[in-house]
Amino acid sequence: MPESNTGLSDKPAIDIEKVRRDFPILSQTVHGKPLVYLDNGATTQKPQCVIERVRKFDAEQYGTVRRGSYKLSEQATLMFEDVRQKVADFFGAPDRKEIVFTSGTTQAINLVAHSYGRKFVNSGDEIIISNIEHHANTVPWQILCEEKGARLRVIPVNDDGELIMEEYEKLLNAKTRLVAVNHVSNALGTVNPVKEIIRKGHDAGAKVLIDGAQSSSHMKVDVKDLDCDFYTFSGHKMYAPSGVGGVYGKMDLWESMGPYVTGGDMILQVTLEKTTYAKPPARFEAGTPPITQVIGLGSAIDYLTEIGMDNIFEYEKSLLEYGTRLLQEIDGLRIIGNAREKASIISFVLDAAHPHDVGSMLDQDGVAVRGGHHCAQPTMIRYGVPATTRASMSFYNKFDELDVLAESIRKVIKLFS
Amino acid sequence: MSYDNELYQQVILDHNRNPKNFREIKNATHHCHGINPLCGDDMTVYLDVDPEQGVVKDISFVGTGCAISKASSSLMTAYLKGKTLDEVRIIFDEFHKMVLGEMDPEKQEHHLGKLKLFKGIRDYPSRTKCASLAWHTMIGALDEKTEEISTE
Ligand SMILES: Cc1ncc(COP(=O)(O)O)c(C=O)c1O
Numbered sequence: 352m353p354e355s356n357t358g359l360s361d362k363p364a365i366d367i368e369k370v371r372r373d374f375p376i377l378s379q380t381v382h383g384k385p386l387v388y389l390d391n392g393a394t395t396q397k398p399q400c401v402i403e404r405v406r407k408f409d410a411e412q413y414g415t416v417r418r419g420s421y422k423l424s425e426q427a428t429l430m431f432e433d434v435r436q437k438v439a440d441f442f443g444a445p446d447r448k449e450i451v452f453t454s455g456t457t458q459a460i461n462l463v464a465h466s467y468g469r470k471f472v473n474s475g476d477e478i479i480i481s482n483i484e485h486h487a488n489t490v491p492w493q494i495l496c497e498e499k500g501a502r503l504r505v506i507p508v509n510d511d512g513e514l515i516m517e518e519y520e521k522l523l524n525a526k527t528r529l530v531a532v533n534h535v536s537n538a539l540g541t542v543n544p545v546k547e548i549i550r551k552g553h554d555a556g557a558k559v560l561i562d563g564a565q566s567s568s569h570m571k572v573d574v575k576d577l578d579c580d581f582y583t584f585s586g587h588k589m590y591a592p593s594g595v596g597g598v599y600g601k602m603d604l605w606e607s608m609g610p611y612v613t614g615g616d617m618i619l620q621v622t623l624e625k626t627t628y629a630k631p632p633a634r635f636e637a638g639t640p641p642i643t644q645v646i647g648l649g650s651a652i653d654y655l656t657e658i659g660m661d662n663i664f665e666y667e668k669s670l671l672e673y674g675t676r677l678l679q680e681i682d683g684l685r686i687i688g689n690a691r692e693k694a695s696i697i698s699f700v701l702d703a704a705h706p707h708d709v710g711s712m713l714d715q716d717g718v719a720v721r722g723g724h725h726c727a728q729p730t731m732i733r734y735g736v737p738a739t740t741r742a743s744m745s746f747y748n749k750f751d752e753l754d755v756l757a758e759s760i761r762k763v764i765k766l767f768s
Numbered sequence: 769m770s771y772d773n774e775l776y777q778q779v780i781l782d783h784n785r786n787p788k789n790f791r792e793i794k795n796a797t798h799h800c801h802g803i804n805p806l807c808g809d810d811m812t813v814y815l816d817v818d819p820e821q822g823v824v825k826d827i828s829f830v831g832t833g834c835a836i837s838k839a840s841s842s843l844m845t846a847y848l849k850g851k852t853l854d855e856v857r858i859i860f861d862e863f864h865k866m867v868l869g870e871m872d873p874e875k876q877e878h879h880l881g882k883l884k885l886f887k888g889i890r891d892y893p894s895r896t897k898c899a900s901l902a903w904h905t906m907i908g909a910l911d912e913k914t915e916e917i918s919t920e
Contacts (some may be wrong), residue, residue: 639799692790705834707807713897724808739806767835768783 364662373398373654377747384717389523392537392696392743393721394587395568397651401591404650410645416642417616431642434649435632441652442582444599450604451632454639455596456564457487459583460531460596460637463560464491466608467581468529471558474500476528479557481506481514481543482733483536486726488562492531493557506532506734509687512539512688519548523555529557534566538727538739540671540696542566549579558604564588564596568745573662574599582753587643592650595644597651604727605631610660612637644761663746667695670744670753677757683764688733698725701760703767706740707758713740716759774888775895776835783839788846789828801903802917804897809833811841813905822853827906834898840886841902847883854899855879860903867896 361499370620371377376396379386388396394640407429415421426506434445453459468491470654478492482505484609496503506519514532530552535542545561550560560581566572568589574582581600588595610617610628617637619627655663674697680683683702706722711719721741724731731737742756793799793814799811811831818825829841844863858897862878863868865871869890873880889899897919908917 674827707809707895707898708776708836711892723806728808731808737810766776767784 355414365658365666365746367747367749370658371749374747375399375402379717382715384715387716387718387748387755389742389744389748389752389756390719390721391568391745391748392565392588392725393742394489394593395590395745397592397647397749398654400654401647401650405592405643405647408646413643415639422506427642430649431645432641434645434652437649437652438597439599439644441572441656442567442584442599443575445575446602447597448630448632449602449605450597451600451635452597452637452645453583453594453596454641455585455587456485456562456583456736457585457595458582459596459598460487460560460562461491462611463581463583463600464495465611466635467558467604468492468495470500470607470609472496472501472528473624475526476501477504477522477524477526478502479504479506479519479522479527479530479532479552481532482508483512483514483539483541483730484531485534485537485562485564486728487564487730488531488533492529501528502526505729508541509689511701512536512541512734513690513692514541514543514548516544516547520551522559525550525556527552527557530557531562532560533562533564534572534609535569535694535696536688536727536730537565537696537743538725538730538741539682539690539698540693540743541688541690542570542692542694544692545579546566546577549577553578565694566695567664568655571662579642586648586651589648589651590654591648591746592644593643594641595648600631602631605635608635610634614638616632632706660745667744670746670748670750671695671697673750674742674744674753674756678760680759680763681757683768684760687736696741697738697743698741700736700739701764701767703764706738709763712763712766713756713759714761718756718759721757775826775892777888779843779882779885779886780835780839783842784835787829787838787842789842789849790830791828792830793826793828798909798912800862800909800913800917801907802908802919803899804833804837804901806920807834809837809898809901811837811846811902811905813841813867813902813909815906815909817853818909824848824851824853829902829905833901836889836895836898839900840899843883843886844902844906848906849882856910857907859883860907862898863903866890867899 416428436447438450449711520744549559558580561579563584567584583598585596614637687698796814797817798815813829816826827845867889873884
């Protein structure tokens, strides 16, 4: 085990054996081998406390929210709104009403593109994204630009996978309405200098959306400190159930925006002639929300808070350093994305085998990784590869699991060469 | 069951390393572009069909993809050369059913010859499209599809 895990303080940041016991799925075997789960960038596993919280809620406390005048519903509503407060606290949002629940980041970005974009982006305006975005933070802006006759501009990246900030500055101008970039790239692991991106965007008069799908589970995020206008996240990538996520937005922006999905719960009053909208966040949460999933999200946030985001960041950083060193030693392996600031994601290609074959082969050793374009085809095109294999680590991964990964990769190379 | 004799048999590894008919046909009578949007596999299949006899005189492919898709394309082109168009369609149909697990070449009659080595694919649902992309693209070429063939 590398020194960095034990060096800094007497107590390791993460009690790995205890943490692993919290995640029942991790103790299973796959094809007769212990599961080595390294697809945390796609989705994360659930700790027992989340599983139990969801079970208990469904078994004993379930009811609709914001509607019923009976005890179950009133209690469920309180618990539901309590999670909104937890999310606000977790991300440093000043007001819980600035948190809108969605089904995840994809819906969150679409919400902003629709409700903010349609209203405030006009013909001739410009929207800036980067070359290393998920399709979820690309396609909604492309469509918006097409509809509005606006122009989509792209921050280029250097060979290591870092945004070229001088080019970003050149792209900004009086026509820039919105900048939308990820905090952490899911395809490469790059941690973008979002604070600087936000400040410069604001200086040019633009609003800035941060796609936090990959940062929310890896580091402490403080939206107030960042001063972003929107920050999106997905529960299933932060140890919570799938089907819930959300977006933080500044209240004055929410108030200026019209609804996205329409229907029940988002109205103040409906007559056959006219509808007036409810206040945020209800205005943006039409229909019955993912109630149980929100409750599970609350439990996941409690769990992450207890472990400590700074501890998670430190531990995952040493995993990244260790894994990077191991993979760099393998002949015929090339890491795509060598930014100075990275989250615990390693994307790589082999001379000998295609990422899809690598994925199937590693699976036989119990190692779960992702092979493909990671919904980031413009990133793949930039680096001249059709796809990569991606190992994305969590604080529940062990150092020796990365040894298993490296060993398994060597076997693939041997078989395919 | 281990991978090196089920999914990645020696034949597949060999065809991946040295694919047959991996080239363009200059004056192809038919060609079509196929993609698998999930994994980015991308290929073009070319055929030179004798119009009178309805026989595949030459068939080839170019593109990028995983070992399964490359080996499948390579073996397909080798197998279909010299076949009549009617035979090609029967073989396509049987191959398609086999990789989906709807036809067992050990139990049912078929015309797949050594192509039956792709039988194991049915146990890897995420990979069946890798094996069938070349076939769908080939049929797309014969049907004179002008748009791209996609496995999705
Ligand atoms: C950076 C990034 N943005 C957006 C998304 C989309 O998130 P979801 O699928 O949870 O909506 C992902 C998930 O893969 C992602 O990694």
